[in-house]
Amino acid sequence: MAWQRPTYRTVGGERVDGVWRHVWRRHQLSDEYYVDDLFVYADGAIRCEELTDLDGLRRRLAKGLIALRDPKAPPLPEQPSKWLARYSEPLTPQTFLLEVADLIEELSGRPTAAQRCHEAIRHYRQEPTELSRVALRKAYLAIPAHLRVYILGDMERQDRPLRILLTDVGEPVDGDGPVVTEEMHRDVLAFFDEYDHGVTERPRPVYADDSVDAVPPPVVLHDVIYPRGWPEELDFFVLRNNYPAEIHFAGGTHPSVHEAYWALAESHRGDDWPDVRLAVMAGLLRAKFTQHPDLAGILLATGDATISYTGHKESPYWREAGSRGGRNWIGRLLELVRSELSWPTGE
Numbered sequence: 001m002a003w004q005r006p007t008y009r010t011v012g013g014e015r016v017d018g019v020w021r022h023v024w025r026r027h028q029l030s031d032e033y034y035v036d037d038l039f040v041y042a043d044g045a046i047r048c049e050e051l052t053d054l055d056g057l058r059r060r061l062a063k064g065l066i067a068l069r070d071p072k073a074p075p076l077p078e079q080p081s082k083w084l085a086r087y088s089e090p091l092t093p094q095t096f097l098l099e100v101a102d103l104i105e106e107l108s109g110r111p112t113a114a115q116r117c118h119e120a121i122r123h124y125r126q127e128p129t130e131l132s133r134v135a136l137r138k139a140y141l142a143i144p145a146h147l148r149v150y151i152l153g154d155m156e157r158q159d160r161p162l163r164i165l166l167t168d169v170g171e172p173v174d175g176d177g178p179v180v181t182e183e184m185h186r187d188v189l190a191f192f193d194e195y196d197h198g199v200t201e202r203p204r205p206v207y208a209d210d211s212v213d214a215v216p217p218p219v220v221l222h223d224v225i226y227p228r229g230w231p232e233e234l235d236f237f238v239l240r241n242n243y244p245a246e247i248h249f250a251g252g253t254h255p256s257v258h259e260a261y262w263a264l265a266e267s268h269r270g271d272d273w274p275d276v277r278l279a280v281m282a283g284l285l286r287a288k289f290t291q292h293p294d295l296a297g298i299l300l301a302t303g304d305a306t307i308s309y310t311g312h313k314e315s316p317y318w319r320e321a322g323s324r325g326g327r328n329w330i331g332r333l334l335e336l337v338r339s340e341l342s343w344p345t346g347e
Helices: 054-062 093-107 113-126 130-141 145-150 160-165 182-196 257-267 273-291 293-300 329-342
Strands: 004-011 014-026 033-041 046-048 050-052 219-221 247-249 252-254 307-309
Touching (some): 004 033, 160 182, 247 273
Parallel strands (some): 219 307
Antiparallel strands (some): 014 033, 033 046
């Protein structure tokens, strides 16, 4: 059952965002269950009739006061093979608690288990060592089991590339799948390269005011990790919001666009942040590139190309998410600022 949003509660005049879903709650005077709503909030509070926390939810699940599916429903059929199964592992109270804890992290703006797994994938692609493969396995297994087959966002593959990679050579995947070989591990690396760089050129019609030049390929801004610090030679990575470029904006000084955005989000008063955040981000990007001419030059070097801002740390509202959606607002705003920088001063 999917989580629904948005919802929130007010604490001390401040809005605390949350999500909710249906559960089955046992009646106090009988063994009958009825549908009720379970709310989870960014501050760790959980409400199903009364306010509690993760430990309180754990106790209610253990006592059978809350059920995650209709107790009268027939049991789920057993899958004949874990490798061939078309569905994830069944939801259990234990994995549900992990999911709720992960939702609290997401609502609080902290990395989720899935995001940490994608980070581990990127690290493995950069350094395909046994140590990084072990770290990736740990990150993948930290995801609640009932959600694991959907991490790559492909309903057909169902995380099989990951499941192959995380199985040692000579061992069967999932215990009953194909025996893994070195070649299979190499094929997974090739898959990840296609998966991570799979943003294709966007076809578009030609209008009267379009350039007569050929449409350039998109500029894809990947969220790349530099373990030894940012390279001295500047490149397109400076266009990322987390690149350390000090900016002065709205009376404050911030070390980067990323930190400025979240500082402003936390200090904003009122419930209209979703309505004003786009204007705030536009202002921050203008400040970054007008206050740093060297970075503006790199932005202008993208020419007329579409800018695709990828990653997993930001909401899909801000980034490109390929077939999984995403509005790519940061990429679109970078194109807007680039256009403004191209316009001659005083005209």
